[in-house]
Amino acid sequence: MAAIIPPEATRAPDVIPGRRHPEHYELRARLGEGGFGEVYEAWDTRLQRSVAIKTIRHGGSTRTDLVREARLAASLRHPAFIKVHAVEDDDSGQFIVMELVHGRTLKQLLRDAPVPLATALDWVGQVADAMRDAHASGLVHGDIKPSNLMVDDDGRVRILDFGLALRHDALATETVSLGSSASAEQADPQGTIAYMAPERLQGATPDPRADVYALGVILYELACGTRPFATLHGLALAAALVQTSSDGWDYPDSLDTRLIALIRAMTARQAEQRIGNMDEAVRRLAELTGKPGAAAPRVHAAPAQSLLSRRAVRIGAGAVLGIALLGGLWWQLAPRVGALTQALVPYSEAVEMEQGLAALKLLDLPGSLENAETHFNRILERSPDNAAAAAGMSLVHALRYGSDRQDETWLRKADADAQQALKLNDQLALGHIAQGWVRDMQGRWDDALAAYGRALHLDPSNFFAWYGKVEALRHARRYPEARANIAEAIRRFPHERVFLDALGSVYYEQSDLRSAEEAFRRSIALQPDAVRSYANLTTVLMRQNRNDDALRVLQQGLQVRPSANLYSNLGNILFRRGDYVGAAEAFENAVSPTRGAPGSYLNWANLGDTLLWIPGRSEEARKAYDKARDLLAEQLVRSPNDVLLVSRMGLYAARSGHADEARKLIMRALTLAPMTADVQFRAGFAYELLGDRKQALAAIAKALRLGYPVKYVEAEPDLVALRRDPEYHAN
Incomplete structure (x- = not known):
């Protein structure tokens, strides 16, 4: 869906001029429709500016789909992507x-007149x-075509409609269905067939190479004045694209x-033979x-009449950054605001700190820690004794240690940074927070809580301290x-999902699985x-033996972004189903340096458990x-x-003898x-591996009485002999 004003925009017949819908937005002209809804020009009566509003048709996508689309669009930093101001809802x-x-779309421009080759190369460039920025963030557009590319009044190309965008993941599955209708719209609900890569037409999930293909077709169309197989439609066009090579196109x-x-x-035609990125x-x-050389990402200046004065821009940027720290959808605008202020605003330690903390x-988003590190480093390069920036670097290293790239080096660096921050300024709340994060990760919880107490005394409303x-x-x-503290944190920060995750984890660790599930679902929403x-x-769903539900949620997560935890969960599900080869592949992804967490002992142990059941892989x-x-x-x-x-x-x-x-x-x-x-189960498992059946039976029986799922015991191949023991059933 395009946020544009085409020349032929018409008044929406079902909208009363001047009517406010919804709330403080006055709908004016309908700009277009497609996909899941319509786009209108509107006037924001609060901020006194023109905006575009994308509505959702009755029976269309859910609010979760809408928020997902908005977050995907807002996470894109390059100026070619349409900016998202807000997600709203009403009755x-x-x-x-x-x-x-x-502006006008490439489709409109191509219809009117041939495009000069130099202009075509510039637009495609x-x-x-x-798109290389989007791909670097793990995003794939999936529907690049002339109607989704617009040239604005300044000659800049804008990329529209990331509503079909997917987080690329090799294990995700998706099928493209081609019906019998001659209508291209009906035959290809996921995009225009003419620009779809052959593997997409055969059911493959979109990846960066599919976007490369689509852009290559557009380059051909701009350079040659027509698209390949311009006279074919529907299934005939799809068959031509799948069966022929672009080597044989007319040039x-x-x-x-x-x-x-x-x-x-x-x-x-073959994705592996195509330019890969x-x-x-x-x-x-x-x-x-x-x-x-290669073109660097560009930041284009807006028309002079639409720019505030330099002084006004500096004030406005600070205000937006303040909002960004509050969370919610504005989280996603922080990287975009960062790029804008770097281009228009002189260096400021305060702005750098705010941008770093917002990042x-x-x-949980790709590149966020690197972005934060850049801001803190920019301060430290000019002011090596800046305590706040040193504390910020400590948080970056601590989060990196706790992420999929876990490595002890990060924790040691975080500790050194926190020590330096407190040495420079022991009255800085962020310094005590950094120390608390390090102590927590070291298992020194009393020391961590004491540090957070000092931080909250200095700054009672600090998100990171809570x-x-x-x-x-x-x-x-x-x-x-x-x-009790989570409840207070949720009251203070109602839009921050991390506190719902913490609540769900507390319930899970106390075996209150239904409450944990509710908390995690609220977090996802x-x-x-x-x-x-x-x-x-x-x-949580796996623990309740709801493996089908778990697989559905897991698939949704993998479509957002690869994750060591998701791969590990997938491996566990496949292992319990007896698919050891599939489980091994999932666990290998979980320990992969590029897709998983090679510093996680648990992922390596899971991989070891699985490999034992595959012939020839015991070593x-x-x-x-x-x-x-x-x-x-x-x-x-x-x-x-x-x-x-x-435990x-x-x-x-016991496993290793x-x-x-x-x-x-x-x-x-x-x-x-x-x-x-869990401790009793591991004890029983270990005793069984050590040949002590009596103690193994006693520990497993106690684990079951304490709530350990019986299906977990029954799915463990190493416990086959124990489960056949009459004493097991007697307990």
């Missing part, structure tokens, strides 16, 4: 408020430049052979136009205090593009267990009384937490 439905842009004799080679490389397309387009709150405090209380298993919430909900299993034990040993040094770590280490020791070490660790875990179901 009439939901709608997105967007930037209103004047602009699109490639913008004018006057066309530069380098340009023909580029079009063929972008539109190769937009970086290469940008580079080769730059060579054709005689520009040195930290987006920790988040750190509730997490430390949860980790320390002080659940009543954790729930609040921020549908946060994969951590999908992973949490999947875990790989042993290496996976050794990796898990090495990673876990580092954490046990810091947190010797963390019962979950101790897991005992089980892994270290019997004495295993018995010692299991006894220690049972002493620390005798009434914890």
Whole structure:
């Protein structure tokens, strides 16, 4: 759906001129329709500006779909993408408020007259430049075509309608259905067939190479004056695109052979033979136009009459950044505001700090930590003794340690940064917060809570202090205090989903699975593009033996973005179904340096468990267990009384044949937490591996009485002999 004003815009016949719909927006002209709704020009009576409003048809997408689309669009930083101002809803439905842009689509321009080749190369170069930014964030457009590309009054190409955008993931599945109707719209509900890559027409999930193909077809159309197989429609067009190669398309004799080679490389029928990313397309387009090197992302100035004065821009940027720190949809605008202020506003430590902290709150989105690090480093390069920036760097390193890229080096760096921040200024709340995050990750929860107490004394409304405090209380298993503080945090920060995740985790750890599920579902509704919430909900559903529901949620999460936790959950589901080869592939993704968390001991242990059941892979299993034990040993040094770590280490020791070490660790875990179901199950599992059936039966029976799911016991292949023991059924 386009946020544009085409020349032929008409008054919507079902809208009364001057009527406010909804609330403070006056609808004016209908600009277009397609997909799931309509777009109108509107006047925002509060901010006194023209906007575009995308409405959702009755029976169309849900509010979650709408918010997802808005978040996807708002997360894009390149100026070629339409800006999202807000997501609103009222009794009439939901709608997105967007930037209103004047211009014409490439479809309209191509219909009117041939496009000069230099102009065509410039337009395609602009699109490639913008799409490489989107691909770097994990986003795929999936529907690039001339009607979704607009040239504004300044000659800039704008990319429209990210409503079909997907987070690319190789394990996601999607089918493109081609009906029998001759209508292209009916035959291809996911986009225009003429610009769809052959693999998409055969049911493949969109990935960056599909966007490269679509842009290559547009380049052909601009350069040659027609699109391939222009006379074919529906299934005939789809068949032609699937069965033929772009090497055989007709090219004018006057066309530069380098340009023909580029079009063929972008539109190769086999995806693996195609240009694999937009970086290469940008580079080769730059060579054709005689520009040195690859084009860098551009920030274009808006028309002079629409710009505020430099003084006004500085004030406005600060105001928007203040809003960004409050959360909600404005979280997604923080990176965009950052790019704008860097271009228009002189360097300011205060602005850099606000942008860095705003980026930290987006920790679940790709590039957020790198973005925050850039802002804090910019300060430290000019002011090495800036305590706030040092504390910010500590938070970046701590979050990196807790992310899919977990590595002990990050935690040590976070500790050093926090120490430096407090040395420079011990009255800075952020310095104490940084110290608290480090102590929490080191398992020193009393010290962490003391640090958060000092931070909240200095700044009672600090989001990061509240988040750190509730997490430390949860980790320390002080659940009543954790729930009370989470309730207060939700009251203070109603739009921050991390507190709902913390609440769900508290309920899960206390075996209140229904309440945990409700909390995680509320978290997803609040921020549908946060994969951590999908992973949490999947875990809860698996624990309730609702594996089909878990798979559906897991698939939704993988479509948003790859995640080690999601891959691990997928591996567990497949393992319990007896699909060991599929489970191994999922766990290998979970420990992958590019797609998972190679610093997670649990993922390596899961991989070891799975490889044991695949012929010829026992040596790989042993290496996976050794990796898990090495990673876990580092954490046990810091947190010797963390019962979950101790019990897991005992089980892994039993797995790898270290019997004495295993018995010692299991006894220690049972002493620390005798009434914890997971600990009793691991103890029973370890005893069975060590050949002590009597103690294994006793521990497993106690785990079941404490609420451990019987299906988890029955799905574990290593417990087959135990389950056949009459004593198991007697208990």
